Amino acid sequence: MSQGTWTVKVEHVTRVEGHGSIRIDVRDGSVREVELHIVEANRFFESFVRGMGPAEIPWVVSRVCGICCVGHQLAATKAVEAALGIEPSAQTVRLRRLLNLSQFIQSHVLHVFFLAVPDFLGAPSVLPLARTHPDTVRRALRLKKLANDFTAVFGGRTLHPMTGTVGGWRKLPDLDAVADIRRRLVEALPELEAAVATVAELPLPDFERETEYVSLWHPDRYALYDGEVYSSDTKGTAPVSSYESICNEYAVARSTSKRSRWHRDSYMVGALARVNNAFDRLRPEAREVAERLGLRTPCFNPYANNAAQVVEIAHCFHESLALLDEVLGEGLVPEEPVAGTPGGRGVGAVEVPRGILFHDYSFDADGRCVAANAVIPTSQNVASIEDDMRAFAPRMVKEMSREDVTLHLEMLLRAYDPCISCSVHMLDVRFEG
Amino acid sequence: MRPRIAFFDFASCEGCQLAILNCEDRLLDLLQLVDIVEFREALSEKGARYDVAFVEGSIHREIDAERLRDIRARSRLLVALGACASTGNVQAAANALSPAENFARVYGEAARNRVQADRRHWPLWAHTRVRPIEEVVEVDHHLRGCPVVPEEFLRFLGHVLAGTRPMERPHAVCTECKAAGVRCVFERGETCMGQVTWAGCRAICTRQGYRCDGCRGLLPDANLAAHRRVLREHGLDDEAIDARYDLFCAAGRQAIEEGPL
Numbered sequence: 277m278s279q280g281t282w283t284v285k286v287e288h289v290t291r292v293e294g295h296g297s298i299r300i301d302v303r304d305g306s307v308r309e310v311e312l313h314i315v316e317a318n319r320f321f322e323s324f325v326r327g328m329g330p331a332e333i334p335w336v337v338s339r340v341c342g343i344c345c346v347g348h349q350l351a352a353t354k355a356v357e358a359a360l361g362i363e364p365s366a367q368t369v370r371l372r373r374l375l376n377l378s379q380f381i382q383s384h385v386l387h388v389f390f391l392a393v394p395d396f397l398g399a400p401s402v403l404p405l406a407r408t409h410p411d412t413v414r415r416a417l418r419l420k421k422l423a424n425d426f427t428a429v430f431g432g433r434t435l436h437p438m439t440g441t442v443g444g445w446r447k448l449p450d451l452d453a454v455a456d457i458r459r460r461l462v463e464a465l466p467e468l469e470a471a472v473a474t475v476a477e478l479p480l481p482d483f484e485r486e487t488e489y490v491s492l493w494h495p496d497r498y499a500l501y502d503g504e505v506y507s508s509d510t511k512g513t514a515p516v517s518s519y520e521s522i523c524n525e526y527a528v529a530r531s532t533s534k535r536s537r538w539h540r541d542s543y544m545v546g547a548l549a550r551v552n553n554a555f556d557r558l559r560p561e562a563r564e565v566a567e568r569l570g571l572r573t574p575c576f577n578p579y580a581n582n583a584a585q586v587v588e589i590a591h592c593f594h595e596s597l598a599l600l601d602e603v604l605g606e607g608l609v610p611e612e613p614v615a616g617t618p619g620g621r622g623v624g625a626v627e628v629p630r631g632i633l634f635h636d637y638s639f640d641a642d643g644r645c646v647a648a649n650a651v652i653p654t655s656q657n658v659a660s661i662e663d664d665m666r667a668f669a670p671r672m673v674k675e676m677s678r679e680d681v682t683l684h685l686e687m688l689l690r691a692y693d694p695c696i697s698c699s700v701h702m703l704d705v706r707f708e709g
Numbered sequence: 710m711r712p713r714i715a716f717f718d719f720a721s722c723e724g725c726q727l728a729i730l731n732c733e734d735r736l737l738d739l740l741q742l743v744d745i746v747e748f749r750e751a752l753s754e755k756g757a758r759y760d761v762a763f764v765e766g767s768i769h770r771e772i773d774a775e776r777l778r779d780i781r782a783r784s785r786l787l788v789a790l791g792a793c794a795s796t797g798n799v800q801a802a803a804n805a806l807s808p809a810e811n812f813a814r815v816y817g818e819a820a821r822n823r824v825q826a827d828r829r830h831w832p833l834w835a836h837t838r839v840r841p842i843e844e845v846v847e848v849d850h851h852l853r854g855c856p857v858v859p860e861e862f863l864r865f866l867g868h869v870l871a872g873t874r875p876m877e878r879p880h881a882v883c884t885e886c887k888a889a890g891v892r893c894v895f896e897r898g899e900t901c902m903g904q905v906t907w908a909g910c911r912a913i914c915t916r917q918g919y920r921c922d923g924c925r926g927l928l929p930d931a932n933l934a935a936h937r938r939v940l941r942e943h944g945l946d947d948e949a950i951d952a953r954y955d956l957f958c959a960a961g962r963q964a965i966e967e968g969p970l
């Protein structure tokens with residue numbers, strides 16, 4: 277249907293976090309090249325945090341990303357604590373896990389219902405949906421508000437929280453507020469059911485590409501906060517501290533984001549990778565949601581990442597309820613943050629909504645940062661997104677109009693929920709040739 | 710006619726746009742009163758002219774500066790949304806080194822040399838320095854902070870709808886902190902930027918057990934010499950004091966201490 281010779285460049289793809297462009301080049305009906313260009317300007321965090329002290333680093337690198345600021349804080353905090361030889365208390369870890377869960381719910385709700393669903397319902401954005409599907413939009417807004425309030429109870433505010441610090445907690449959450457969040461989560465369970473029903477009705481583009489799935493893995497639970505790094509290719513784990521030989525980062529000129537490869541040319545991280553790798557560790561309620569969504573693992577359709585995110589929303593709801601009960605049952609005891617010894621290197625990793633996130637810091641004997649590195653999920657996914665596009669594009673070109681080719685490429689990019697601080701401005705789409 | 714509102718982002722975490730999306734309770738009401746014509750993070754729609762353009766992020770490359778000038782030319786009011794646009798935020802600290810050194814630290818020297826040699830993609834890598842947007846275009850209003858305070862955004866929109874112009878009233882976070890009855894950070898044995906920082910955040914960080922780090926920017930008439938003396942009395946040396954001023958305001962301190970730009 278889209279035979280002939282033509283090039284489309286979708287610049288500044290919309291409804292993604294950050295700036296990226298997609299370029300597809302078709303010559304005589306066959307796809308010559310599909311490229312994802314990440315055009316985001318550099319901010320040089322890994323350079324300018326050198327010289328900073330351990331406590332400042334998690335607070336500053338939170339600013340890498342608004343959507344997953346909690347994850348950046350947690351990964352950086354864990355890295356700094358590993359460098360300084362700090363073992364946080366069980367209470368501190370429990371509160372951090374709750375903070376992380378709240379961000380998963382917030383981010384997944386935002387992505388599925390505000391950024392991805394409009395594509396499936398044929399709308400350019402969530403705005404027209406507010407008129408055509410008001411219940412869906414209002415429900416999503418209520419779920420998002422609940423998740424934001426959840427983050428604020430534990431973090432002090434929703435964006436760039438300030439209550440947690442290296443070694444412990446500056447200000448503990450108020451137990452009445454914790455109880456209130458628990459009550460609201462329980463009350464919202466029917467809302468979550470209805471949201472699942474909405475997603476269950478959405479069509480899924482027919483495409484599969486089996487690849488390597490990488491995620492944290494924990495023997496006792498669905499790993500979101502801690503664990504080792506699992507590969508679906510080796511069916512084994514590697515320690516977080518070996519992340520450099522996992523990510524094998526490299527740079528290409530067309531993209532200011534670095535790329536990663538492990539056992540193949542690319543690997544996938546994020547909700548689908550986690551659900552594929554650790555389905556049996558999900559809460560039973562989340563496994564039921566997977567069944568209702570028709571998500572069977574292993575699933576090789578990257579568009580199903582949206583469904584995997586919905587499964588994880590359910591998991592995070594129920595995991596949160598269990599942890600909130602622990603907090604309410606045991607109460608909260610003020611503790612002095614644990615101090616460490618300056619000097620040394622530490623690596624920390626957490627799962628964030630878009631995949632596994634690594635932070636790595638080295639300090640001199642005066643406690644100043646002398647080297648810093650962070651590997652974010654989207655830079656790990658960029659090569660996988662491009663490989664999916666290359667695998668799917670030839671069929672798209674045969675079966676779809678040019679407009680639908682563009683839409684499905686954008687949807688594929690959005691399915692990964694990229695965090696390139698990114699989006700495609702439709703008016704910039706140029707048909708050439 | 711409902712005002713046509715647009716959001717744009719440059720180098721930032723896009724958290725300030727998220728902070729706007731986080732006004733869940735009032736978002737749908739707001740949409741009755743304004744037309745959001747561009748909001749890349751949330752919408753695919755695109756407009757051509759704007760009554761108010763909210764700009765998030767700092768400016769690092771000439772391609773970004775050109776895009777910003779274009780937005781300015783098509784906007785009746787242009788508003789700096791958040792610390793990156795207002796002050797350059799934490800990334801302005803990267804200005805202490807040359808772009809070549811920063812690239813080498815982040816990508817490694819070999820990779821830097823390779824990508825920067827590719828002429829087709831040169832504009833992507835043509836980092837100059839981190840600039841607040843006011844160094845590139847005229848700014849009508851600042852919504853400060855990292856992140857912005859949603860109430861300030863809503864209040865500003867109220868002014869736009871009423872056809873009035875909001876006043877920027879320079880006063881210090883310290884006054885809001887005192888009004889909130891928070892025990893002084895200095896009394897806790899720590900140091901604070903609250904005396905010299907633009908208010909409007911209702912001292913959220915000190916209320917939550919932290920200190921003020923000055924994310925809303927240094928007050929234009931702040932007595933930095935006196936503040937520096939206070940910080941010295943509380944045990945900081947000049948290097949540590951400079952680091953504190955530079956944490957969120959590296960681009961702003963020089964401007965104040967060395968006089969107007």
